[in-house]
Amino acid sequence: MQSVRIRKGLSTDLQKVSEIHIRAWKSAYKGILPDEMLDQLNLGRRIQGWQMILEKEQGQLFVLEVGEELVGFTHIEAARDKDLDVKNVGEMTSIYLEPESVGRGFGKALLEYSLDKLRQSHFTQMSLWVLKDNKLAIDFYERNGFVFDGTQFVDPDRGFVSHRYIRHL
Ligand SMILES: CC(C)(COP(=O)(O)OP(=O)(O)OC[C@H]1O[C@@H](n2cnc3c(N)ncnc32)[C@H](O)[C@@H]1OP(=O)(O)O)[C@@H](O)C(=O)NCCC(=O)NCCS
Structure with missing residues (x-):
């Protein structure tokens, strides 16, 4: 069996991280975000x-490898929302897997790792934003103890809606 390892993300990982980011968006957000928006995703950007x-050392990036292959990543930082207490609430800004690697427990492993890192930095809660129609991710978050806190964001240009979820650490 191949080993599964989570480690800090480095600049040499960013090509692969960005490729996964785009592939995961195209797969998970098809039918939720407009096709032309997904078609315009740009690897260089x-x-x-x-x-x-x-470079700005904004939060922490972690990558998950199966054997030698990078198949997913997560990013955490102090909560960006002004109404949350940044000393206590950490935010998971991203969690993405290669589409073929979904459903094998790697998402849970990345989430657990991120929760531990926030605990080590003395945060007491984790927040995250998810598109309200991203059912797969919402099921995953709810299975893992997250609750919709009633806060929503409506994109001013395109109208899609995101919900904020919170859990205690
Ligand atoms: C959100 C995301 C990271 C969650 O990862 P995931 O792989 O779906 O979730 P898990 O790690 O919990 O794995 C789920 C399944 O793997 C199964 N599994 C298989 N082997 C496993 C193992 N060794 N350990 C744990 N679960 C295992 C579980 O039983 C579970 O299936 P079930 O819930 O149907 O019983 C992933 O779905 C994803 O990348 N989605 C697309 C991008 C996205 O929407 N990101 C969120 C943006 S807000």
Whole structure:
């Protein structure tokens, strides 16, 4: 059996991280976000975005490898929402798997790892945003103890709706 390992994400991982990011969006958000938006996702821009996050040391990026293959990642930082207490609430801004690797427990492993990292930094809660129609992810979050806190965001340009979920650590 191949080993599963989670480690800090490095700049040398960003090509693969960004490829997974785009493939996961195209797979998970098909029918939720407009096709033309998914068709316009750009690998170069995505890599630049992640590079900036690493350079600014904005939060922490973690990657999951199965054997030698990077198949998923997560990113956490202090909560970005102004109405949350940034000293106590950490946010998981991303959790994405290669579409073929969904449903094998890797999402749970990345989530548990992220929760542990927030606990080590003395956070007491985790928040996250999810598209309200992303049923697979919402089921995953609810199975793992997250609750919709009643806060929603409506994208001003395209109208899609995201919900905020919270759980105690
Ligand atoms: C959200 C996401 C990371 C969750 O990962 P996941 O693989 O779906 O979730 P899990 O890790 O809990 O795995 C789920 C299944 O694997 C099964 N599984 C198989 N082997 C397992 C193992 N060794 N350990 C745990 N579960 C295992 C579980 O039984 C579970 O199936 P079930 O719930 O039908 O019984 C993943 O679905 C994903 O990348 N989605 C697309 C991107 C996305 O929407 N991200 C969220 C943006 S807000």
